[in-house]
Amino acid sequence: MQAESDNINPQLSAEYLNQWNGTTQRIVNIDITKIQPYTTPDGKEQPYKIKQDKIERLSISINDLGILQPIIVRKKNNDYEILAGHHRYYAAKMCGLTTIPCQIKDNIDDFTAYMVVAESNTRTDEVLPSENAQIFKTYMDKRGSENEAATLNEISDKFGVSSTTVYRYVHLLKLNPKLIPMVDSKIIPFGRFEMLIAHLTDEAQVALADYIEMYDVHSFSGRNIADLCAYFDKHGAVSIAEIYEICNNNKPKEKKRDTSQGNIYEKISGMFPALHNLTEADMDDLIVKLLSSYFNS
Numbered sequence: 001m002q003a004e005s006d007n008i009n010p011q012l013s014a015e016y017l018n019q020w021n022g023t024t025q026r027i028v029n030i031d032i033t034k035i036q037p038y039t040t041p042d043g044k045e046q047p048y049k050i051k052q053d054k055i056e057r058l059s060i061s062i063n064d065l066g067i068l069q070p071i072i073v074r075k076k077n078n079d080y081e082i083l084a085g086h087h088r089y090y091a092a093k094m095c096g097l098t099t100i101p102c103q104i105k106d107n108i109d110d111f112t113a114y115m116v117v118a119e120s121n122t123r124t125d126e127v128l129p130s131e132n133a134q135i136f137k138t139y140m141d142k143r144g145s146e147n148e149a150a151t152l153n154e155i156s157d158k159f160g161v162s163s164t165t166v167y168r169y170v171h172l173l174k175l176n177p178k179l180i181p182m183v184d185s186k187i188i189p190f191g192r193f194e195m196l197i198a199h200l201t202d203e204a205q206v207a208l209a210d211y212i213e214m215y216d217v218h219s220f221s222g223r224n225i226a227d228l229c230a231y232f233d234k235h236g237a238v239s240i241a242e243i244y245e246i247c248n249n250n251k252p253k254e255k256k257r258d259t260s261q262g263n264i265y266e267k268i269s270g271m272f273p274a275l276h277n278l279t280e281a282d283m284d285d286l287i288v289k290l291l292s293s294y295f296n297s
Helices: 010-016 050-065 086-095 110-122 129-143 147-159 163-172 182-183 190-199 200-214 222-235 238-246 264-271 280-296
Strands: 024-030 071-076 079-084 097-104
Touching: 050 086, 071 086, 079 086, 079 097, 079 110, 086 097, 110 129, 129 147, 129 163, 129 182, 147 163, 163 190, 190 222, 200 238, 200 280, 222 238, 238 280
Parallel strands: 071 097
Antiparallel strands: 024 097, 071 079
């Protein structure tokens, strides 16, 4: 019978475990039903997004060649938890495999497990800004503020980024949640998102997100961000209609309510008293949203 030590993969051991002071590992085939995706101690999923197109590409390779690299797991209760290799796991399930080769990490605590999840993913794929932000924030939260300097140095060494860059990623999480995916998809440049945090209220950030969605904007340039922030600093508020004018090189007009007979805004206010205190810009936003909802329904 083959000894467990004969199953050790030295190359993988050096790649994933030695830097975390891990113990010797075993590589064995495990029933796929006994393996579960990673979750944090408070029940959250791993911070990286599962990409369906990558699963499909891997499934083609697995059908042809099998699984060439074991996934990394740790024992958790009566099952095993994935630390690296989620895409291979889902691709194996897609291919109908009943077992999957696993590299087992023994005696690993929750913090070290999270760090393996973090680093193994950053090595294999392009990592979204929000994913890095969540990784770095969790890393810093677990260590606590009293160890902040040492933690920043450790993150810098392991992930190849400066301390300033670590802070920038963490600050991304201060954006309104509607805007964060727009940084991930590069609609909003990563190098400029901090201007939005520094200048815009949460309400104004929501208006920006609504504008981007409503007009299907694919790129909100740094110039547009600077112009938007300057306008907000001057007026203290900004609407979707005003953002449209800013981004189309038209100076937003200073609007005053026209109270003359027949004005459409007065008619609307008369029909719906709850709207009486809205500005024309607010009504413009409301009308655009209602029309968009009507024609898309």
